[in-house]
Amino acid sequence: MPSVLPDGEPVPFDGALPAHALADAAARPLGFYLHVPYCATRCGYCDFNTYTASELRGPEGALASRDNYADHLIEEIRLARKVLGDDPRAVRTVFVGGGTPTLLPAADLVRVLGALRAEFGLAPDAEVTTEANPESVDPAYLTELREGGFNRISFGMQSARQHVLKVLDRTHTPGRPEACVAEARAAGFEHVNLDLIYGTPGESDDDWRASLEAAIGAGPDHVSAYALIVEEGTQLARRIRRGEVPMTDDDVHADRYLIADSLLAEAGFSWYEVSNWATTDAARCLHNELYWRGADWWGAGPGAHSHVGGVRWWNVKHPGAYAQALVAGGSPGAGRELLSSEDRRVERVLLELRLREGVPLSLLRPEGLAASRGFLAEGLLDPVQYEEDRAVLTLRGRLLADGVVRDLVD
Numbered sequence: 001m002p003s004v005l006p007d008g009e010p011v012p013f014d015g016a017l018p019a020h021a022l023a024d025a026a027a028r029p030l031g032f033y034l035h036v037p038y039c040a041t042r043c044g045y046c047d048f049n050t051y052t053a054s055e056l057r058g059p060e061g062a063l064a065s066r067d068n069y070a071d072h073l074i075e076e077i078r079l080a081r082k083v084l085g086d087d088p089r090a091v092r093t094v095f096v097g098g099g100t101p102t103l104l105p106a107a108d109l110v111r112v113l114g115a116l117r118a119e120f121g122l123a124p125d126a127e128v129t130t131e132a133n134p135e136s137v138d139p140a141y142l143t144e145l146r147e148g149g150f151n152r153i154s155f156g157m158q159s160a161r162q163h164v165l166k167v168l169d170r171t172h173t174p175g176r177p178e179a180c181v182a183e184a185r186a187a188g189f190e191h192v193n194l195d196l197i198y199g200t201p202g203e204s205d206d207d208w209r210a211s212l213e214a215a216i217g218a219g220p221d222h223v224s225a226y227a228l229i230v231e232e233g234t235q236l237a238r239r240i241r242r243g244e245v246p247m248t249d250d251d252v253h254a255d256r257y258l259i260a261d262s263l264l265a266e267a268g269f270s271w272y273e274v275s276n277w278a279t280t281d282a283a284r285c286l287h288n289e290l291y292w293r294g295a296d297w298w299g300a301g302p303g304a305h306s307h308v309g310g311v312r313w314w315n316v317k318h319p320g321a322y323a324q325a326l327v328a329g330g331s332p333g334a335g336r337e338l339l340s341s342e343d344r345r346v347e348r349v350l351l352e353l354r355l356r357e358g359v360p361l362s363l364l365r366p367e368g369l370a371a372s373r374g375f376l377a378e379g380l381l382d383p384v385q386y387e388e389d390r391a392v393l394t395l396r397g398r399l400l401a402d403g404v405v406r407d408l409v410d
Contacts, residue, residue, distance in 0.1 A: 011313050011333030015083045018338065021309030022087060028309075031093035031290045032080075032116060034073055035301025036101040037319055038066050040136070043169045045197075045228060045236040049303035049317050050099040056319065063327070064319035070108035074115040075326040076300040081119040083331075084298075084308075090121040093287035093297075096130040103133075106141045110148030117149070127152055127191075127286045134176040142180075142187040152285075154193040154224075155180050160214035161207045164200045167245060169235065178218035185219065191283055193222035198256035200228050201236075201245035208256050209263065216267045221283035223269060224276050225260045227253045254399050261395065272356045274398050292351045294344065302332075310339045349409045354401060358385060358392030364408055371407035380404055 039050045056064045094116060096109060109130060116122065129152040130145065145153070157177035159165050165174065177194060184192050194215045198208050215223055228248065230236055240247050261271060269277035273292065278284045290297050299306040302322040305314045313336030316322050325332040339347070345363055352359040364372060372391050375381045380397035381404075397404055 008313070008335030008337045011331050011336050013330045015079055015331030015333055017083060017308060017311055021311045022084065023309065025084075025087050025296065025309060026089060028089075029092040029290060029295045030087075030089040030120075031095065031287050031295065031297040032077075032091055033287070033297055033299040033301075033304055033306075034094065034096045034101075034112060035299065035304040036069070036096060036098040036104060037302050038069075038098065038103045039100050040103065040133075041169065041171055042235070045168055045230065045234055047234055048099065051319065063323035066104060068323075069319070070104065070112050072323045072326055073112045073300050076332065077112070077115045077119055079326070079331060080298045080300070090123040090126070091116055092123045092126055093290060094122075094126065094128045095287040098131055100133045100136055101130050102136040102141065106144035106148065109145060109150070113149050122149070129154060129191075129285070129287060131156065132180070134172040134180045137180060137183070139183045139187065142184050142189070146187045146189055151189060152191040152193070153184050153189050154195060154222075155184075157194045157211070157215060158197045159200065159203070159207070160211040161203070164203045164207055164211075167200050167202055167236070168197065174214075178214055181218040181220050191222060192220040193224060193285070194218065194220045196223065196225045196260075197228050198225060198260065199248040199253045201240065201248055203248075205255065205259065208259055212260055212263045216263065216269075221279040222277070222285065223264060225257075225264075226275050227257070257399060258395075261398075270356075271398075274354045274393070274401055289355075292355055294348055294351070310344060312337050312339060346409050350405055353391060353393065353405050353408065356392070358382075358390045359408075361386075361389045361391055364391070365410065367410040368408040371410065375404055375407075 035049070037050050039052055042050070042052055094113065101109060113128060128150045130150055131154045134155050134157070142153070155177045158168055158170055160174050162174050165172070181192050181194065196211055196215060230240060230247065239245050264277045268279050271277050272284050273288070276285065276288070296308045297306060298308070299315070301315065302319045303315055303317045305312065313333045315332040316325060316334045322332045349359050349363055349368070361369060361372065372381060375397065376383060376386050380394060380400060382392040382394055385392035391408065393401060393404065
């Protein structure tokens, strides 16, 4: 949930969508993303649309309070029901992200899920995920979530090394995320993810191996591993600019990725997206796959992005302004864009290439198809899959994915 919103055309007061956006909607899965923008402290690398208590003082503070935030999310869910009209789809995936969703009482998260169930219904096999900070949950909290309908949870582990966590300004103690996995399993969660970050200034290869081994040993069925991106405007970017910590280069990121893929594969995990590994197909994050495959999702909450039938829109950023829009009876949308067929083709190539199944060659234009043949010769695309008319990245191709996709979209 980046903190900078794009430009776009105005969103109608009532949030109404063009008729074409809802055409053939029943053939597409529908997901909901629910953004909780609160954090106890701000991590030095974070550029997401999140707020600490001290950042929410002022005239809009009362409306931005955590105490009634669940009510605002429920209002937007009701708005979604009105906008989508008689759309017959039950919700296939729910993902509560942040921020730190588990700063809200478990009862509030369950209540919001109940509103989705009441307004839309949940598919019988719906995936319902929340992110969680390891220090903000305990066994009773996890049990309440599970009994309330959540069946997947994602813990922000980032690293097992204290000095790495310190550079990231993460406040949880090493070992706590691993304990959370056991507590989530005991509460009955079928699927558990651990998020890791590699390439933190001062992290060594041994530190990274230790983090991977700790994550694997905890017993999740899904691991996400992301290269640290130093965003301008963050505390970490300022520290690097002042020379307090070193910048990690791309070669180090590549080495860490290879270490991750090797250790995870040895432990029975398979990659299914460049930064994500799962022990089984059932353990894959279905909600993220909605994004990667261009399906429909409604993003509720400040700064949340949505996409339905080729229309993308985004909400106002500040929690107070978000709540004010809903209290006034209107949409909290800040802007939107109508995607052309070419926009959607480009996005499919950009996103689907990152998946294990890759992208159909039929989506490539002549320039991109010519580039794909060069990548095949360089060993960046799988030759077997290419014979079956699909561009699928090899391990080396995954290391160079951003460069490959830039040429394929031409």
